[in-house]
Amino acid sequence: MTTHENIAKALKARLSELTRRVAEIDSELRKPLSADFEEQAADLENQGALEAIENSEIHEIREIQEALRRISEGTYGVCTKCGIDIDPKRLKAQPTATRCISCAA
Numbered sequence: 849m850t851t852h853e854n855i856a857k858a859l860k861a862r863l864s865e866l867t868r869r870v871a872e873i874d875s876e877l878r879k880p881l882s883a884d885f886e887e888q889a890a891d892l893e894n895q896g897a898l899e900a901i902e903n904s905e906i907h908e909i910r911e912i913q914e915a916l917r918r919i920s921e922g923t924y925g926v927c928t929k930c931g932i933d934i935d936p937k938r939l940k941a942q943p944t945a946t947r948c949i950s951c952a953a
């Protein structure tokens with residue numbers, strides 16, 4: 849297996865994990881609010897926190913989908929700005945990186 853195939857495999861595992869979590873948060877957010885006023889306040893606070901988590905997870909899902917698309921197109925690991933190969937160590941630490949260290953800085 850090539851390095852990129854290994855990365856794709858890890859990204860897909862992460863993607864299904866994130867998709868499952870976002871679905872869980874969605875069903876949590878769809879629950880009706882408590883009848884009690886004070887509990888409603890706590891519910892809303894909780895929902896705000898869940899929404900923040902959901903948003904960051906949705907953002908990560910998009911990044912992963914983009915990385916998987918680049919892997920299948922054969923453009924993965926190439927800096928989108930200057931076109932050089934991104935350092936494999938950088939990709940290992942941040943598999944969804946689209947720019948090399950100098951362009952990302």
Ligand SMILES: [Zn+2]
Nearest residue numbers: 927930948951
């Ligand atoms: Zn670059």
